[in-house]
Amino acid sequence: MVVKGWWWKFSGVIIFLYVIIGGLTIPTRSGITKSQPGSAQSGDSISMTVEGYNTHFLSAGLNRAWLKLDSLYAIKAKNVNATSEVDISITFDIPKIFPATENVQPLTLIIDNEIDGAFVQPNSLFVTLSDSSYSDKSQWINAEMKAFNKAKGIKFPYRNILNETIRNTFFHVALWFAMFILLIIGLYHAIQYLRTGNFDHDIQSSSFNRIAIMYGIFGLITGSIWAKFTWNTFWTTDVKLNMTAVAMLIYLAYLVLRGSSSDHDKRAKVSASYSIFAFLALIPLVFVIPRLTDSLHPGNGGNPALGGEDLDNTLRLFFYPSIVALILLGSWMANLLIRYERLKEKIFMK
Amino acid sequence: MKKFVLFIVIQIIVLQGIAAQSGGGDFLRSVGKIYSVVAVIAVIFIGIFIFLFRLDRKLTKLENHIKNE
Numbered sequence: 001m002v003v004k005g006w007w008w009k010f011s012g013v014i015i016f017l018y019v020i021i022g023g024l025t026i027p028t029r030s031g032i033t034k035s036q037p038g039s040a041q042s043g044d045s046i047s048m049t050v051e052g053y054n055t056h057f058l059s060a061g062l063n064r065a066w067l068k069l070d071s072l073y074a075i076k077a078k079n080v081n082a083t084s085e086v087d088i089s090i091t092f093d094i095p096k097i098f099p100a101t102e103n104v105q106p107l108t109l110i111i112d113n114e115i116d117g118a119f120v121q122p123n124s125l126f127v128t129l130s131d132s133s134y135s136d137k138s139q140w141i142n143a144e145m146k147a148f149n150k151a152k153g154i155k156f157p158y159r160n161i162l163n164e165t166i167r168n169t170f171f172h173v174a175l176w177f178a179m180f181i182l183l184i185i186g187l188y189h190a191i192q193y194l195r196t197g198n199f200d201h202d203i204q205s206s207s208f209n210r211i212a213i214m215y216g217i218f219g220l221i222t223g224s225i226w227a228k229f230t231w232n233t234f235w236t237t238d239v240k241l242n243m244t245a246v247a248m249l250i251y252l253a254y255l256v257l258r259g260s261s262s263d264h265d266k267r268a269k270v271s272a273s274y275s276i277f278a279f280l281a282l283i284p285l286v287f288v289i290p291r292l293t294d295s296l297h298p299g300n301g302g303n304p305a306l307g308g309e310d311l312d313n314t315l316r317l318f319f320y321p322s323i324v325a326l327i328l329l330g331s332w333m334a335n336l337l338i339r340y341e342r343l344k345e346k347i348f349m350k
Numbered sequence: 351m352k353k354f355v356l357f358i359v360i361q362i363i364v365l366q367g368i369a370a371q372s373g374g375g376d377f378l379r380s381v382g383k384i385y386s387v388v389a390v391i392a393v394i395f396i397g398i399f400i401f402l403f404r405l406d407r408k409l410t411k412l413e414n415h416i417k418n419e
């Protein structure tokens with residue numbers, strides 16, 4: 001092969017192809033996009049019209065529905081009538097008396113059938129209590145919420161608001177992970193340069209850092225586009241966003257620093273030590289500060305690490321390969337830069 | 351630095367084009383917002399293209415330098 005190290009470069013391409021094709025074609029699970037009405041009085045008999053997403057109401061043999069108050073109390077639908085695969089009307093008799101005394105109670109709608117499994121819409125119906133003076137649970141115990149079905153086949157999770165953009169886990173999130181690995185490689189070479197003084201390490205360090213910064217800018221822009229359609233704005237005051245932007249600015253200063261000096265050795269030394277400083281600044285900015293507060297990011301808040309409730313095993317099937325693919329592709333691009341710089345050095349240092 | 355300015359300018363043009371033809375993002379919100387995922391992949395693709403373009407230009411300069419020596 002004429003391409004050096006072709007096997008890992010091509011495997012990067014093939015894995016990324018697998019991520020794009022699989023990540024875009026596998027359907028999400030079913031969900032509820034709309035339901036009417038949104039509010040009711042206790043004691044009413046209401047008919048809710050519900051619009052599903054990726055549902056199979058007509059093909060399914062038995063559709064069941066509940067309104068859930070909390071982990072203990074729920075009521076079962078009186079009548080469930082599917083009008084199309086995605087439209088269903090559900091009749092509920094809402095009891096007069098609730099097992100709670102607050103004036104307004106939010107209820108969660110749960111629908112279950114054997115094809116789509118069980119899915120929910122939180123706070124689907126707000127019920128105003130006509131008599132909230134005392135609580136009684138006698139009308140709330142015959143719900144028999146059990147024997148839920150599981151969705152068939154491999155499907156990505158459905159999240160309200162996120163919808164299909166949950167697939168951005170494979171692109172936007174993986175870019176940040178890959179960026180971090182590339183920065184670690186750059187850091188390693190920066191330290192090696194300071195230890196040995198071998199100029200080749202400076203070339204490798206700066207090339208890996210450059211590709212990592214490019215990934216970081218991709219990450220900011222892809223995140224911004226995604227935010228426009230989920231948070232309805234390109235940029236928010238979310239701590240994670242601002243801290244990452246600061247970290248990226250520190251790294252942009254690295255590029256400015258490299259461009260500012262024409263002295264070969266000085267540039268290499270200063271930029272190697274600066275990249276160590278920048279990496280050390282990156283860790284608290286990206287990993288510590290956002291975890292001290294809550295974030296708008298899905299699956300955040302607390303200490304999610306590589307998990308949380310939003311990253312399930314079907315997403316992992318593409319998320320981890322995507323990180324590997326982006327690291328391989330990034331290394332390929334860095335490799336091209338390294339070879340270019342080596343050639344340039346050979347020609348101009350003669 | 352030119353790279354980033356160019357990149358951001360292109361992004362703004364692309365985004366405005368998307369917003370204009372879709373009536374304020376309705377197209378990108380359709381079918382469970384799947385097209386915003388497509389936009390994200392397109393950004394990565396355009397970014398890698400810009401990288402390749404710039405590298406190609408640098409290599410051409412180097413080649414010309416060798417040729418002129």
